[in-house]
Amino acid sequence: MAPFYKYGFFGDEMSLVLAFVLGTGFGFFLERAGFGSARKLAAQFYLYDMSVFKVMFTAIVTAMLGVTYLGWLGWLDLSLVYLVPTHLVPQIVGGLVLGVGFVVGGYCPGTSVASLATGRIDGFVYAFGIGAGTLVYAEVFPWIKGFVNSNGMGQVTLPEVFDLPWGLVVFVVVLIAVAGFSAATLVERRFGDKA
Amino acid sequence: MSSDYRPAAMPGSGRPASPYWNPYLAGIGLGLVLLAAFVLVGRGLGASGAFSSTVAWLVNLVAPAHAQSNEYLQGYLGDGTTHPLKAWLVFEVLGVMAGALFSGLLAGRARIAVEKGPRVSTALRLLCAFAGGILMAFGAHLARGCTSGQALTGGALLNLGSWAFMLMVFVGGYSVAWFMRWQWR
Amino acid sequence: MIELLTTRHNPLVDPTLHVWEWQIPVYLFLGGWVAGSMVLTGYLQRQARAPGQSSVSDRLPWIGLVLISLGMGALFLDLEHKLYVWRMYLTLQPLSPMSWGGWILLLVYPVLALGALATLADGALDRWPRLGAFARQLQSHTATRWLSVANIVVGIALGIYTGILLSSLGARPLWASAVLGPLFLVSGLSAGAAFAHVIAPGHEEQEQLLRFDNLFLMTELGLIALFLIGLLTVGAVHAQAAQLLLGGPFTAVFWVLVVGLGILLPLAIQSLTLAGRIPHTVIAPLLVLSGGLALRFVIVFAGQYSEWISP
Numbered sequence: 001m002a003p004f005y006k007y008g009f010f011g012d013e014m015s016l017v018l019a020f021v022l023g024t025g026f027g028f029f030l031e032r033a034g035f036g037s038a039r040k041l042a043a044q045f046y047l048y049d050m051s052v053f054k055v056m057f058t059a060i061v062t063a064m065l066g067v068t069y070l071g072w073l074g075w076l077d078l079s080l081v082y083l084v085p086t087h088l089v090p091q092i093v094g095g096l097v098l099g100v101g102f103v104v105g106g107y108c109p110g111t112s113v114a115s116l117a118t119g120r121i122d123g124f125v126y127a128f129g130i131g132a133g134t135l136v137y138a139e140v141f142p143w144i145k146g147f148v149n150s151n152g153m154g155q156v157t158l159p160e161v162f163d164l165p166w167g168l169v170v171f172v173v174v175l176i177a178v179a180g181f182s183a184a185t186l187v188e189r190r191f192g193d194k195a
Numbered sequence: 196m197s198s199d200y201r202p203a204a205m206p207g208s209g210r211p212a213s214p215y216w217n218p219y220l221a222g223i224g225l226g227l228v229l230l231a232a233f234v235l236v237g238r239g240l241g242a243s244g245a246f247s248s249t250v251a252w253l254v255n256l257v258a259p260a261h262a263q264s265n266e267y268l269q270g271y272l273g274d275g276t277t278h279p280l281k282a283w284l285v286f287e288v289l290g291v292m293a294g295a296l297f298s299g300l301l302a303g304r305a306r307i308a309v310e311k312g313p314r315v316s317t318a319l320r321l322l323c324a325f326a327g328g329i330l331m332a333f334g335a336h337l338a339r340g341c342t343s344g345q346a347l348t349g350g351a352l353l354n355l356g357s358w359a360f361m362l363m364v365f366v367g368g369y370s371v372a373w374f375m376r377w378q379w380r
Numbered sequence: 381m382i383e384l385l386t387t388r389h390n391p392l393v394d395p396t397l398h399v400w401e402w403q404i405p406v407y408l409f410l411g412g413w414v415a416g417s418m419v420l421t422g423y424l425q426r427q428a429r430a431p432g433q434s435s436v437s438d439r440l441p442w443i444g445l446v447l448i449s450l451g452m453g454a455l456f457l458d459l460e461h462k463l464y465v466w467r468m469y470l471t472l473q474p475l476s477p478m479s480w481g482g483w484i485l486l487l488v489y490p491v492l493a494l495g496a497l498a499t500l501a502d503g504a505l506d507r508w509p510r511l512g513a514f515a516r517q518l519q520s521h522t523a524t525r526w527l528s529v530a531n532i533v534v535g536i537a538l539g540i541y542t543g544i545l546l547s548s549l550g551a552r553p554l555w556a557s558a559v560l561g562p563l564f565l566v567s568g569l570s571a572g573a574a575f576a577h578v579i580a581p582g583h584e585e586q587e588q589l590l591r592f593d594n595l596f597l598m599t600e601l602g603l604i605a606l607f608l609i610g611l612l613t614v615g616a617v618h619a620q621a622a623q624l625l626l627g628g629p630f631t632a633v634f635w636v637l638v639v640g641l642g643i644l645l646p647l648a649i650q651s652l653t654l655a656g657r658i659p660h661t662v663i664a665p666l667l668v669l670s671g672g673l674a675l676r677f678v679i680v681f682a683g684q685y686s687e688w689i690s691p
Contacts, residue, residue, distance in 0.1 A: 003237030015236050016286045016632035020640055023290020025228035026240050026343075030291070031298035033221035038310035038324075040215070042379045045372035051218040056347060058222025059229060063351035066230035082238045084339050084349055086356030091345075094338025095360040099367020101334055103375050105327015106310065108342035109335060110242035110291060112328070117292040118299030119307045122324040129328020130243070134250040136329070137336045141267040148337060158353040169353055181219075286636060293645055300649060300658045 002070065006080040027114050036114040038106025038122055045103050047191040050184035057177045068170050083155040090148050105129065213302040229351060238283070239348025243335040245288035247271050252279040312379040323378055334367075400684060403458035405676035408542045409571075410451030412564050412672065414444045414488065415542065416572025418535030420592070421495060424585070425528035436580040436589070441495030443575075448488055477548045481541045488538055491530045494518060498527065539565030546683060554621035554679070554686040559607040566603055567672050570596035574646070574668035577660075586660065590650050593668065597647045604639070621686035630682040638678055642671010 001007050005015050033055045034040040043049035070076035102108055105126045107115060112130065115123025141148075159169045215221075232240055251271035255262040262268045272279050299305035311320040335341040338360050340349070346364065349357020417440045424437035497511070498518035505512030517523060543564035546555040570593055577589035611622035625634045646664040653660050 002234040004234065005236040011627050013627055013629065013631035016281065016283060017635045017640075018235055019283045019286035020290040020293075020632075020636045022228055022232050022235070022240065023287035023292075024294035024297075024640075025231070025290075026225065026287070027291035027294025027296075028298045029221050029224040029228060029294075031295040031302075031304070032216040032224065033218060034215035036295055036299060036304070039312065039379060045368045046376065046380060051215075054218035055222040055225060056342075056350075058219050059225035059347060060350040062223050062226025063229040063233065063347075064353065066226070067233055067351060070230075070234065076234060078352075080237050081233050081352065083352055083354050084345060084356060086354065086359075087339070088356060088359055091338045091356045091360045092363050094334045094336070095363025096334070096367035097330055098334025098338060098341065098360075099364040099369075100371050101327045101330030101332075102342075102364065103327075103368045103371050104378075105324045105331060106379075107324075107327070107331075108242070109246060109331060110240070110288075110341065110343040113242060113245075113288055113291045114295035115310070117295040118305040120310055121307065122309045122311065122320055125321045126324040126328040126331075127246070129325040130246045130332045130335075131250050131253075131328075132325070133329035133332025134246050134336070135254070137332055138250070138254075138265050138267040141265070144337075145266070153355070156355045158355055158358060161355050166353070173353070281632065286632060289636065289641070293641060296663070297645065297648065300661075300663070301652065303659075305663075 002076040003080050006077075026110070027117065030111060030114040031118060035111045036118045036120065036123070038115065038120070038126075041108075041111060042103060042106050047187050049192070050188055053184050054181060057180060061174055061177050064170060064173065068166065083157070086153040086156050087149065087151045088153060089151045212304045225347075226351070229347060233351075236283075239344065239351070240287065241284050241340060241344030241348065242288055242291070243332070243341040243344060244271075244282070244284040246332070247336075248279055248282045248285050255279065312377070314380070315378045320378065323375075400458065400680055402677075403454045405673070405680045407451045407455040407458070408545070408564065408680070409673045409676040410447050410454070411485075411542045412539055412568025412676070413571040413575070413669075414448045414451070414492075414568075415535045415537075415539030415565065416568035416570065416596075417444050417447070417576065418488070418491070418531045418538070418572075419569060420572050420576055420589070422528040422531030422535060425524055425531065434581045436576050436582075436585055438499040439579055440572075440576060441492045441499065443579075444492045445489075445496060448485070448492065452485065477541060477544045481545055484534065484537050484541055487534050491527070491534050495527055495531060498524070536565065539568045542568065546679065549683075552621075552683040552686050553617045554611070554624060554683040556618060556621075557607055557610050559603055559610055560679070563600065563603040563607055564676075566596050566600045567675055570600060571669050571672040574665035578662055578665045587654065590654055590660075593665075594647055594650050594654070597643050597650075597668070601639070601643055621683075624682045624686060625678070628682075629685070630678055633674070634678045634682075637674040638671055641667055642674055643668075646671070 004010065005018075010018075030036065034051060035055070040049065041052055044052035067076065067078060067081070071078045098108070105112075107123060107126045109127075109130055112123045112126045116127055157166075158164075159166045162169070229240055232238060247267075248271045251262060251268040254265070254268055255272055262272060271282070296305060309317050309320055311317065315323075331341070335344075338345055339356070340346075340360075342364065345354075345357045346361040348354075350361055421437045421440045421444075424435055427435075429435060497515045500512070500515045505515055518527065540561040543561035546552075547557060547560045549555055573589050573593035573596055577586045577593060580586040580589055608622050608625065611618040612626075613619075624630045646667040649658055649664040649667075652658040653664070
């Protein structure tokens with residue numbers, strides 16, 4: 001019965017070794033997709049290369065389908081998989097700030113690690129910026145703590161919010177993804193030549 | 196052409212750099228790694244938490260009293276019985292480095308370089324990278340996770356906050372893209 | 381005062397307390413690296429060379445002198461009674477690896493220094509005629525042969541000693557393994573080969589050293605397996621010590637920093653370099669060296685953590 005760690009198949013130390021192994025796969029596929037390059041990533045926002053959208057949604061759909069089927073088979077107890085609690089307004093603001101940071105800096109934290117590991121100086125400087133930002137955030141945290149923790153809705157999923165069956169939401173997400181992929185390809189054709 | 200440039204070759208390799216993988220293939224690979232994380236350890240992938248652990252560790256080295264009295268850093272220092280760097284995300288990010296390095300070397304894409312458009316100077320690009328990093332840190336901490344920890348992981352688990360977050364990342368990005376185009380094109 | 385008199389409170393007696401800090405692992409690592417370097421120097425000195433052809437074995441003795449001095453510096457910092465070092469050399473205790481080590485180190489310096497002298501070029505030889513005459517004698521065929529034998533013998537002795545030093549300290553069950561000597565020797569050889577193929581002047585030699593390094597890394601993996609299997613099967617206390625690396629507090633650091641980043645990743649990169657898929661860079665050797673350092677740290681720290689209290 002999965003998740004194996006939560007069922008005590010191995011301890012904390014072994015979970016760290018697995019973290020490294022899983023991270024290796026994560027980093028490998030990020031770099032394979034071209035996400036070690038800020039130019040490739042930023043292209044998403046200039047519409048001539050929609051790889052960020054395509055890779056991200058393919059990954060989300062793959063993992064979502066896997067989780068769903070394993071749950072239905074009774075092999076994976078989804079209630080034991082950690083879900084980040086929802087705080088809607090802070091997360092909306094955070095998303096906006098992060099999106100701006102993405103276009104200004106060219107990376108997100110995970111991709112900056114992939115880029116600095118492949119020798120990109122801007123990726124290294126970006127990661128350094130994240131460190132500096134974290135330091136500042138820690139200092140101002142007492143003043144914004146109230147806002148960060150506002151709007152707490154607990155661990156809540158889309159099927160629960162819209163009161164729909166899990167399978168239906170999964171189906172809708174797959175449909176949106178497929179439609180999105182075709183749209184993305186059309187957009188690339190339209191804007192790609194201007195590069 | 197869907198991608199407008201090919202990665203530059205590594206010096207000394209004598210071969211051109213390989214093209215990137217098909218995005219759907221890379222996405223399936225990424226999704227399977229994410230699924231494996233759910234099944235094996237019951238949590239998703241992430242990255243920003245590793246930066247928090249590292250910063251907490253460094254501040255604790257330089258100014259232990261300050262770090263231990265800081266409400267945010269405390270959470271990453273733990274109770275003092277284990278090393279602050281002995282965190283799941285720190286080891287995961289170490290793996291990301293190893294995996295990306297291996298892939299980059301294998302494809303001939305690993306090289307010391309700055310990624311930027313043709314119109315921007317290196318100094319300005321690096322300044323932007325630094326500023327973007329600071330913004331990213333704030334965004335990720337406000338949202339309780341970054342593109343990997345929130346969007347990817349929470350997205351696959353149909354987490355409400357993650358989907359709201361993901362939508363806003365694209366909104367935020369597209370809304371400033373026009374003003375930043377000198378940096379990339 | 382009473383606390384000092386009860387032995388369990390004396391930090392130098394109670395085996396669960398850490399007495400050794402960073403100095404000892406650093407010293408063991410540098411010592412192992414020099415040992416590996418010496419063995420490789422000795423091996424390369426035996427290879428036929430075209431006149432005027434340079435070899436990395438001309439550079440290694442010089443670097444060895446620097447490294448062993450750094451290592452001795454670290455060891456010296458660890459000593460409680462720094463002014464009494466000379467007393468080590470008033471006696472040879474045949475049953476004490478510490479004593480053997482002191483004497484082996486005393487042999488390392490002259491062998492390295494002679495090797496370095498033998499590499500002096502004509503310009504330097506003419507400037508100091510007496511030294512030059514001596515160095516020319518060292519460059520003769522017979523002297524080179526003897527020097528190569530001395531390098532290999534002293535190198536192997538030094539490499540094994542860095543492991544045996546720990547094995548002989550009976551109070552720590554993790555170290556009570558005969559594999560530790562060969563393991564540290566092979567780890568030192570891989571560090572030596574990794575560094576040597578970075579600074580090797582010729583392409584052929586570089587490829588040869590890459591092959592050697594891969595062989596050493598694979599052997600190291602095998603020895604790590606033997607080390608753990610040995611501890612697991614010999615008794616409960618030792619099995620408990622092995623658990624420090626198999627689920628206990630040193631597991632993550634050991635498998636990630638030593639095995640993953642220090643052996644498997646560079647092995648993969650170097651194999652693909654030999655296959656012509658990845659250009660030769662300093663990345664893999666840097667990983668090998670940091671893996672070797674991590675191995676000494678983990679074994680020394682985990683060893684001090686292990687104790688003779690049965691589970």
